[in-house]
Amino acid sequence: MGKIVSITSDQVADFSLDALYDNAQPPSLDSLTRLLARPAGCAWAILGPHGIEGAVWYLVVKDEAEIIDIRVGKSYRRKGVGESLLTQSFEKLRQSKIRSVFLEVRSTNAAALALYKKLSFVIMGRRENYYKTATGREDALTMRCNW
Numbered sequence: 001m002g003k004i005v006s007i008t009s010d011q012v013a014d015f016s017l018d019a020l021y022d023n024a025q026p027p028s029l030d031s032l033t034r035l036l037a038r039p040a041g042c043a044w045a046i047l048g049p050h051g052i053e054g055a056v057w058y059l060v061v062k063d064e065a066e067i068i069d070i071r072v073g074k075s076y077r078r079k080g081v082g083e084s085l086l087t088q089s090f091e092k093l094r095q096s097k098i099r100s101v102f103l104e105v106r107s108t109n110a111a112a113l114a115l116y117k118k119l120s121f122v123i124m125g126r127r128e129n130y131y132k133t134a135t136g137r138e139d140a141l142t143m144r145c146n147w
């Protein structure tokens with residue numbers, strides 16, 4: 001398993017994150033990079049022997065963090081990278097006195113839902129027809145994990 005590294009706005013270009021992001025599927029790397037210019041933005045990546053394996057981006061307000069995006073490179077999926085990225089970044093957030101994490105996920109995103117449930121997130125609500133799909137719209141689920 002690779003090691004966790006903090007992504008700062010100064011270094012974001014050095015991490016070659018482009019391979020993780022496809023501008024056809026939001027959020028774009030540009031929009032995520034802009035988060036880091038805000039005081040509330042922070043992000044971590046898992047760095048393996050062949051480069052970045054996955055990244056997670058947060059907005060932190062008071063004692064709550066919101067996951068804006070988490071993405072693992074296609075060839076690294078189902079190897080524990082996403083789980084490690086979340087558990088290790090949660091540990092960093094806990095050290096900064098963050099007490100809960102909130103997120104929104106597409107209701108059909110089975111992989112992400114299984115990951116969040118494994119990490120004890122619970123569903124708080126449903127936003128109907130929130131996301132666009134190729135054929136119409138789908139619901140968003142809001143989830144929270146308190147420490």
Ligand SMILES: CC(C)(COP(=O)(O)OP(=O)(O)OC[C@H]1O[C@@H](n2cnc3c(N)ncnc32)[C@H](O)[C@@H]1OP(=O)(O)O)[C@@H](O)C(=O)NCCC(=O)NCCS
Binds near residue numbers: 080082105106
């Ligand atoms: C969701 C995502 C981050 C998971 O990353 P990953 O590194 O493949 O996940 P892990 O290998 O750490 O899996 C941890 C747990 O998540 C669940 N899980 C992950 N992928 C799964 C899948 N395809 N099907 C079912 N469960 C899955 C399992 O419970 C797994 O535990 P297990 O291995 O003991 O069964 C990855 O699929 C991804 O990048 N998807 C595209 C981007 C995305 O949808 N992000 C979420 C936005 S809200």
